Structure formats: structure tokens, C-alpha cells
């Protein structure tokens with residue numbers, strides 16, 4: 034059996050856990066022993082897919098509960114963390130995963146497109162982090178190996194460092210996540226709260242289906258990935274599980290790129 038991080042006895046809130054990377058993270062954390070709050074948007078299709086994630090966890094012998102919340106709304110986020118408290122008596126791990134894209138050329142980008150992406154990808158991560166920190170504070174750090182009083186993992190993107198034409202709103206949100214994460218890590222380390230990011234590259238999920246669902250688009254995408262394959266949600270989920278576990282107890286303020294080398298300027302190999 035492959036080694037999984039030990040998260041037994043822990044409670045994790047995973048935002049946007051009904052699909053894609055969030056779904057993979059929820060399944061992985063549950064496999065590692067955590068009880069998981071599977072957040073999803075209130076719409077019916079998201080609700081149905083979140084219920085499927087909860088069922089899959091239960092069938093594998095784990096514990097999970099679904100919780101609807103638009104994480105860009107303050108009241109919804111309060112309600113989300115109430116679910117963690119009511120069902121699982123608290124929270125130990127927050128995975129700030131929920132994110133969206135609304136591409137447009139800058140001259141055509143509406144304020145609504147700009148605002149919605151910032152609201153979900155950046156303000157939502159602030160609101161969830163604040164709620165998690167309020168839950169963590171006041172708890173005593175546990176003795177080693179449970180040294181941290183709480184852990185926050187941001188799901189950022191390679192676009193926290195790679196500029197992205199036609200997705201200026203998205204890249205700006207992820208650039209914001211980078212310094213939000215580091216600022217919180219600096220602020221919260223004395224309280225024994227660890228804050229880190231995982232920055233995925235191209236992962237096979239619905240958000241970027243056009244980038245991989247035809248042979249032509251996949252070939253173009255692979256030119257950007259030195260390691261020669263697209264990523265899978267499990268690639269990201271395993272990194273998140275490690276950062277959520279006490280195996281990474283001395284790691285805070287770091288961004289772990291899980292990108293097959295996408296951030297290595299592959300066009301410069303043998304050029305420049």
C-alpha cells in the first residue's frame with residue numbers, strides 16, 4: 034500500500050470540493066483519515082456532485098458532510114464553518130480551493146467579470162482563512178507530532194508567477210493569493226498556525242477542458258510541460274495532504290509548485 038499522510042482525528046474544510054482538484058483533495062484527505070466538510074456552490078448540479086463525493090468517502094469507510102456555500106459571501110462562509118463545528122466539533126485544516134476563470138481580452142472585460150473572479154479566488158480565500166483562524170485561535174497547540182494549532186493550504190496556480198494574457202483577472206487573483214498566503218504565514222506562525230500554498234500547473238479538470246480535450250490542444254499544452262504529461266487531481270491532492278499533515282511541521286509560507294516544470298521557462302531549453 035502506498036504511504037498516505039496520517040490525518041486521523043483531523044477535520045478538514047475543502048472549498049469547491051464537488052469537482053476537479055477540490056474533489057481529489059477531499060478524497061485524498063479522507064483516505065488519510067480526516068473527516069471532511071465537502072463545500073460546494075448552492076446550485077443543484079454542484080449539490081449533486083458534492084453528494085457523490087460524500088458517498089464515495091463513506092463507501093471507502095471515511096466520514097464527510099456536504100456544505101453549500103458561495104465562499105465569496107460572508108454569511109455563507111460563517112455557515113460553512115458552523116457545519117464543521119456542528120458535525121465534527123471544529124476544524125484543523127482549511128483547503129482554500131474554490132476558484133473560477135472568466136477569460137476576456139482586457140478591452141472587452143466587464144467589471145462583472147473582473148469582480149467575480151477576484152471575489153471568488155481572492156476575497157473568498159480571505160473570508161475562509163479568517164473563519165478558520167478564528168476557529169484555530171484559542172486552541173492549545175498539541176504536543177508533537179501534532180505540533181500545529183491549525184493549517185491553511187491555498188490552492189494557487191502557476192499563474193501566481195506566470196503572466197496570463199486574456200486572463201488578467203485570474204492571474205491578478207492568484208498573484209494576490211501569493212502575498213495573502215505569505216502575509217498570513219508571517220502573521221500566524223507565532224500562534225502555531227501554518228499557512229502554505231500548492232500551485233498547480235495544467236491539471237486534467239473541467240476548468241481547462243479545452244486545453245486538453247482534443248489531440249491538437251493537448252499537443253500544444255504539452256509543449257509547456259517539460260515533464261511531458263498533464264497533471265491529475267491526485268498529483269495535487271498528495272501534495273496538499275503532505276502540507277496538511279504533521280510530516281511538514283516545519284514548513285510555513287511556502288508555495289509548492291506541482292506543475293511538471295511549467296514554471297521552468299521550457300522555451301529556453303537549448304535557446305536563449
Ligand code: BGC
Nearest residue numbers: 190191192234235240241244
Ligand atoms: C488554470 C488552468 C490552466 C493552468 C495552466 C491553472 O491555474 O486554472 O486553466 O490550464 O493554470 O496554465
